[in-house]
Amino acid sequence: MKAVVWICRIAVGLLFIFSGLIKANDPLGFSYKLQEYFEVFHLMFLNPLALTTAIILCAIEMLLGFALLIGTRANAVAWGLLLLIFFFGFLTFYSAFFKVVQTCGCFGDAIPLTPWQSFSKDMVLLALVLVIFVKRHTIQPLFLTHLSNALFAGAVVFSFGFGLYTYNFLPVIDFLPYKVGANLLDEMKTPPGAKPDEYEITYQLKNKQTGATRSMTDKEYMKTGIWKDANWQVVGNPESRLVKKGFEPKIRDLAIQDAQGTNYTQELLGSPFYNLVIVAYDLSHTDEQAIARINALAVNLTDNYNIRTVLLTSNSAPDAxxxxxxxxxxSEVYYADGVPLKTIVRANPGILLMKGGTVVAKWHYHSLPKYDDIVKHYLRQQP
Structure with a gap:
């Protein structure tokens, strides 16, 4: 039994640390997922607390996993794990059963899971956590008390500090399709021969003479030839069900337009020259001092290197x-939906240096590059 408890400790501890760490790598993305849940449960008044909640939840996951591995505060940790897995299990079951939030964000954008996959994962974790909970009084610390306390304090600093760092200076590892090195035009394409989504259509039929009813799929409907019998008629609306997911481009919701609604996506992303793209999805909450610094940078780049500068926002044309x-x-001002703009860069504002549709570099407004650095690293060979 001692070996079983150790196996459960290692599995649960490492998984909780990994789950918390991968979400803390992108706390803004996790906060957007929390806002989806707030909307489902009609708790939109909690939206302003979404980011704080995201950072705290990620830190708690990492701390519980670390404390379990080193064996400190076993009773409190076991209770914390049990409550947390019950909470996550409820959310994933609710998402799966009622088909509301279709990606739970358990492992951020690194490992997307369907709601039922997430729920199954939580049930396996629940079984492991129950073993730990029942045997919590047998868990002994690996180190002396003062060393355990020091290690736990260090874990607290790291857990909260990591989330705060990635929020202020972009994710350490970018798992999104707009990461540095990605060609956005390629990410938007569907390759030749790619299979589309496969759907199954179910018809409800009724016999006009006998009153008998039948239910059959579109394939059965055609195979049986029942459609040739004038006595059978389709009643109600056919039901469509996704049978097999087809190919889906990584970027499918980015459309850049001007104030008149003309699409400029291909022109702006396909430029063979360097472009500076400023992303500020919400101008009413953007950092205005950062905007001023970015504008000064854009002026120098435009004057000396004829760099085209574009501002992307989801605000209305009059407001922008x-x-x-x-x-x-x-900057020229263009418009796109707020959802892809939030995904392009986790900052408001953030900037991208692009060339030929490829993201060459990306910066948070807290870490804006100097003009000389951009020239030195990217433009020195430009005419």
Whole structure:
């Protein structure tokens, strides 16, 4: 039994640390997922707390996993694990059964899971946690008390510090399709021969003479030739069910338009020259001092290297025009939906250096590059 408990400790501890770490790598992304749950449960008043909640939850996961591995505070850790896995299990079951939040965000964007996959994972974890909970009084610390306390304190600093760092300076590892090195035009394409989604259509039929009813799929409907019998008629609306998921481009919701609604996605992303793309999905909450610094950088790049600078936002055209005029922006202003803009860069504002559709570099407004650094690393060979 002692070996079984150790196996459970290692499996649960490492999985909780990994789960918390991978979400803390992108706390803003996790906060967006929490807001989806808040909307489902009609708790939108909690939206302002989503980011704080995300960082805290990630830290708690990592701390519980670490404490379990070193054997400190066993009773409190066992209770914490049990409550947390019950909470996550409820959310994943609710998402799967009622088909509301279709990706739980358990492992961030690194390992996307369907709701039923997430629920199955939580049930396996629950079984392991129950073993730990029942045998919690047999768990002994690996180190002396003062060393355990020091290690746990260090884990607290790291767990919260990591989430705060990635929020302020972008994820350490970018798992999103807009990562540095990705060609956005390629990520939006569907390759030749790729299979589309496969659906099954179910018809409800009724016999006009006998009143008998039948239910059959579209394949059965055609195979049996029942459609030739005038006595059978389709009643109600056919039901469509996804049978097999086909190919889906990594980027499928990015459409860049001007104020008149003209699509400029291909033109802007396909430029063979360096472009500076400023992403500020919500101008009413963007950092205005950062906007001023970015604008000064854009002015120098445009004057000396003829760099085209573009501002992407989800605000209305009148609001964006007023904002650009207020801050004397030299950037062209284009518009896109807020969801892909939040995904492009986890900052408001953030900037991308692009060339030929490829993301050459990406920066948070807290770590804006200097003009000389951009010239030295990217533009020195430009005419």
């Amino acid at each position: 025009t007023a904002f650009a005029k207020k801050h004397h922006l030299i």
